[in-house]
Amino acid sequence: MKIAIIGTGNLGLSIAKGLIVNNAFTTLYLTKRKTEEIQEYEQHSKLKVTSDNREAVQHSDILIFAVQPTQMERILKEIKDDLHENHVLISTVTGFKIPAIEAIVGEEQFIVRSMPNTAIAVGKSMTCLCSNEKGKKRIAIAEAIFNRLGTSIIIPENKMQAATVICASGIAFWMRLIRATTQGAVQLGFDAKDAHELSMQTCLGAASLLIESGKHPEEEIDKVTTPRGCTIEGLNEMEHNGLSSSLIKGIQASFKKINTITTD
Ligand SMILES: NC(=O)C1=CN([C@@H]2O[C@H](COP(=O)(O)OP(=O)(O)OC[C@H]3O[C@@H](n4cnc5c(N)ncnc54)[C@H](OP(=O)(O)O)[C@@H]3O)[C@@H](O)[C@H]2O)C=CC1
Ligand SMILES: O=C(O)[C@@H]1CCC=N1
Incomplete structure (x- = not known):
């Protein structure tokens, strides 16, 4: 696959790292205006760093x-004359809807919207995908890329904003929950390094248990909560202080915000 990442910032670089680790390309162009920030990646034999988006698209x-x-x-307008009918356009751009992309490059291009997260750098991104009508024929290419870099699902475009938040x-x-449980562990006497390790690995274990067993969280929680034990004591104290409510409200606030900052 000959891939170009147009805009190699936080997310673009995370995607690039994932592609490099997985050796998932024939050639890879990385573009940004300040190329000196990512020049080190040109040491990779099949990778080219450039500020020329049109060159990247053409190759x-x-x-x-x-x-x-x-x-x-602006970037779509810049490169649109270099597009050919087989180009697959995958946009990670928050809130930039398919009709807005089609309005610039035309409905006859294969267009996919993708919402990955930065865990793509370590092959663990949960990525949501949707496409225009034409793009349905090529969305499998996007699935193949993002499944090598984590897990992907196809969703309707009207759920992309919610997927961005989640x-x-x-x-x-x-990450903030991991930091908070680390702080708790330090207060119980672990040094910062051990506390961080305990918190991260426990988080990974919890997610892995649910992924591999397919069980509901409460079923696993029931196994840990000894009657009159310390787990239920801690859980109930957290809930009295609004743990679940706080997370749900935070998600709602984030969703409200995303619907005001987008270009729709
Ligand atoms: N960060 C995240 O976790 C996620 C982000 N997103 C979305 O992905 C997009 C990128 O986010 P993020 O990586 O955080 O943003 P960044 O600002 O870190 O990256 C954007 C990059 O685009 C480059 N750029 C700007 N103008 C041009 C141009 N004309 N030609 C080529 N490159 C250009 C910038 O570099 P330079 O200034 O050197 O040109 C910059 O490195 C956003 O739309 C965001 O909403 C989606 C999912 C997750
Ligand atoms: O915080 C933001 O607005 C962007 C969208 C998703 C991740 N970063």
């Missing part, structure tokens, strides 16, 4: 756009 078949929403329209912003939400 690639799969175009992954990872620029800010305000930059997307999966993309969600990484930050879970």
